[in-house]
Amino acid sequence: MPFIFKPDMAAPRQQEKLEEAARRRDEVFRKHPDLEKLDHKIKERELKLRGARFHGLNQRQRSRLQEEIKGLKEQFQVLLQERGIPLDFKEPRWDCNSCEDRGEILTSTGFVRCGCHQEQDLDHLRRQAGLPPRYADATFASARLDLYAPRSDSGQDTPRARAERAFQAGRDFVQKQLPEKSSRGLLIDGPVGSGKTFLLACVANELLANGRAVRYISYSDFLFLVRLSFAPDSPYSEYELIRDIEKIPVLIIDDLGTEQATDFSSSLLYRIIDHRYGKKLPFVISTSCSLNQLARRLGYLGEKIMQRVTESCRICGLRGDVREKIIARERGNNG
């Protein structure tokens, strides 16, 4: 699986290891000058052997030189052992011997990411995703759909049937992103506590585990950051904040419509949604509003935003308050 993000950390790490090895060697030679002299002698002989033709050495002279080098190396090793110095004291201590900490291995088809770096890449993707830490372990496998009520008072779909459909829609969304990207998004509506964020986190974590870059935002938090960026001493730049959101392969917007929109927030959201729509980049949205309410709450461009959203998203709902049940269960467990 090719990774989208490629942190350039391998080379500095390799350089660090090489420098560390050099320091270790210098330290040993400083304490044991005779070893340095011997090491120098070996290198000198090896150099001479490599340039044997240039030096006009015949076969017999070469063999003698080889013997001499072998003897010197044995002598060197004996001295190291006597003094309790590791035989490989000059060698870099690689974390990964396969790629020598370069992060890449040369294969017949070119350079490929070494397995040792995939975990690092995943860590980076996870940090970049911005998922709330409490949802770090949310997975489809750990979803407790049995917490949703199996019966309905209104004669409509039961909360459990809805949840099964919504979580399946989440799985389908992920499936369509892997290995090929699909522009079809997902919108989940449902009241507070119905498990929307958990479902979004399942989607995010599954994509991340497969090396796909994802960004999770709550739109109100994102707006807060954008507003902060207007301050002259802000560490954020509005341009960068918005560009990241526009470019990320999968954008997850949690809890859309919690605040009554302003003209600014409405036009910004339209810009983001329209850009992604045009570039066929999917978004996954959750909201505790109905679609009509959402269109109203998203301000003067609400209708246009919802047009884009409904055109490009599969729509599912969650019902019931599973958070209550989880809390009740935890209380029960605690006695």
Ligand SMILES: [Zn+2]
């Ligand atoms: Zn490696």
